[in-house]
Amino acid sequence: MATLTHYIVLSSILFGLGAIGFCTRRNALILFMSIELMLNAANLLLVAFSNFMADMAGQVMVLFIFAVAAAEVAVGLAILIVLFRHVQEVDITKFNVLKW
């Protein structure tokens, strides 16, 4: 039977993958997807704890994270499109106007 530890390890692996992707990739769209991966790892952890502690509040929290993720993607992608109009590029190393 899969225990809580299994889920914690799986969630940590997924979160780690997301973090590695966020730190190493340069394509802004893949950075977005890495953030989504990290959010999903957090969701999995919430649902796992909700199950093993027999408390449904964890599942409700996941729904709020869904809403926050949707808001984040909507605004983030809009910003990305505006940036693309100016720079014609999705490589984040090219976004260096504010760099000192």
Place this chain on the structure above:
Amino acid sequence: MDLYFWVFAAIAVLAGLFTIAAKDALPSAMGLLTVFIALASLYLHLHAPLLAIFQVAIYAGAILILIVFVVMLLMAPGERLTAIQANVSYRGFGALLGLCLIGLVAVGTKGVSDIVSMKGVPEGFGNPSIFGDLFFRDFLLHFEVVSVLLLVALIGGIYLCKKKL
């Protein structure tokens, strides 16, 4: 059932690895889709069928479509999809995604309760009616705040995409 967890955990990790390692953004998005679906299957295992549905509908349905839409929109003029189709590792990955979807459909037709044991959780745990009760009573304020947040995000998104900013 232990096998259920291991299969979908392995798919989630492999797909996550593919998401961050893929060369182009579009295959990366497909990897993310597979992660979402594998996690939806794990939610079924964790007695959260409603969240599994939301995961497929909101994440795999809405958020990922938005990302793929922007990927297509921002694709460089020289970049063509034929270059992506030719890659062999992408085909193998497509097979993984197909496997995951078949697994989800199989679970759906066979019924979750046959595969997932209900012991260890109280009666009615994960039931949508209890979920809704909790959501609209204990978390009513949070619900209202989140609805305002979504409205603000909506307005922000529309404003940012105006022709002249």
